[in-house]
Amino acid sequence: MQKKHKSRSFPPLNRWPADVFHQVMRFAALPDFVNGQSPYETALALTRVSSDVRRAAMPGFLHTVVISNPRQLYAFLEAVRRSRSQRQPRRLDIHCDYAQMVRRFWCTDGPHRLLSDPTVLDYATLYEVIRNVDSLGMTFVTLPMLTDCFAEGRNIQKEWKCRSLVLVGPGDRWNPLVNSPEGVVFLSKLTHLVVYNLDGASDETPYPPAVARIPFAAMPSLTHFAFPMLAQARGGIFPMAAIVSADRQALRQFVNAPANYSSPSYIRPPQWDRRGIDWEAAFGVAEPEQIWGRAIPEDERKKQLVKRRK
Numbered sequence: 192m193q194k195k196h197k198s199r200s201f202p203p204l205n206r207w208p209a210d211v212f213h214q215v216m217r218f219a220a221l222p223d224f225v226n227g228q229s230p231y232e233t234a235l236a237l238t239r240v241s242s243d244v245r246r247a248a249m250p251g252f253l254h255t256v257v258i259s260n261p262r263q264l265y266a267f268l269e270a271v272r273r274s275r276s277q278r279q280p281r282r283l284d285i286h287c288d289y290a291q292m293v294r295r296f297w298c299t300d301g302p303h304r305l306l307s308d309p310t311v312l313d314y315a316t317l318y319e320v321i322r323n324v325d326s327l328g329m330t331f332v333t334l335p336m337l338t339d340c341f342a343e344g345r346n347i348q349k350e351w352k353c354r355s356l357v358l359v360g361p362g363d364r365w366n367p368l369v370n371s372p373e374g375v376v377f378l379s380k381l382t383h384l385v386v387y388n389l390d391g392a393s394d395e396t397p398y399p400p401a402v403a404r405i406p407f408a409a410m411p412s413l414t415h416f417a418f419p420m421l422a423q424a425r426g427g428i429f430p431m432a433a434i435v436s437a438d439r440q441a442l443r444q445f446v447n448a449p450a451n452y453s454s455p456s457y458i459r460p461p462q463w464d465r466r467g468i469d470w471e472a473a474f475g476v477a478e479p480e481q482i483w484g485r486a487i488p489e490d491e492r493k494k495q496l497v498k499r500r501k
Contacts, residue, residue: 213247220251224475230257246287253292257471261302268316289320296321297328297357297474301336314340322350328357328474331388334364341373348376354412356381357479359470360388363401368409375409383415385479387458387468389429397421397449398432407442416442417456417482420449431456433486456485 207215220237222230234252238245258264271289302312318340321327329336341347363386368374388401402418414437419429432449433456436442445452458468458478473479 216244216247217251220248222255224472249287250292255295255475256293257475258298260300264301268313271316290323293320294324295326296324298333299330301333323352326355327353330359331362331364335367338367338374347373354380355383357385361390363388363404365406369406378409381410382412385417387419415483431482433482435486435488456482
């Protein structure tokens with residue numbers, strides 16, 4: 192007679208070691224940009240289990256925030272305000288430090304100031320969240336939101352911590368940043384910049400014309416830069432040329448002749464949209480950061496060239 196085996200089950204959550212419980216919940220709540228479903232579906236489900244699970248899941252839930260439209264942006268900022276509101280008791284089940292938990296922030300579309308939008312965006316709350324992120328991504332359409340955040344009279348020099356920016360075209364609206372003292376400070380702090388803008392692209396230049404309009408002179412701290420090459424396209428998607436160097440001369444040479452200074456590095460998003468790269472998904476899985484991992488630092492590249500010549 193075959194012996195029956197009892198099925199094993201996990202112990203109740205309250206019996207898990209605290210550190211294991213928090214690590215598992217955080218990992219389970221990380222947004223999923225790969226499988227084509229709502230990236231935050233699992234995280235939202237976890238937040239409804241209990242207050243303990245919610246608190247443990249929130250760091251994973253908020254690690255990468257991807258905003259697609261103004262409605263989502265308003266809802267996100269309202270959640271931040273409700274979490275820190277002083278007009279109601281500080282309930283542990285809703286309170287969390289968004290400014291510390293949000294590490295990566297992307298916004299595809301925000302409120303358009305030229306339209307008669309009766310809702311005023313809470314730029315002060317938005318500023319408090321994005322000033323601390325490790326990576327900030329947006330389209331050129333939403334770039335004016337930065338200047339609106341800075342217009343609140345913030346001390347950008349002291350308070351702004353983010354050093355990495357991903358900008359996706361079309362359009363390249365640098366003037367609002369270059370022409371404001373706060374914008375100049377913001378640009379001066381950048382160390383990592385990815386620009387994907389194909390406006391006016393042709394086979395006559397190694398890079399899109401928009402690259403020539405990037406205000407590099409305002410970015411003395413820039414050490415990592417990537418943009419699409421106009422050669423070696425694959426399926427309508429251009430490879431990224433990337434440089435990792437603190438040498439300003441090397442940066443200028445790279446912009447003029449990227450093929451001589453880098454190996455092609457394709458953005459590999461989990462899915463594509465009808466225009467090509469689905470940048471929400473690409474940012475969600477940290478593809479911009481992967482560019483730097485695939486790029487060869489300029490100093491190392493020079494050493495390799497010397498070895499080959501020998």
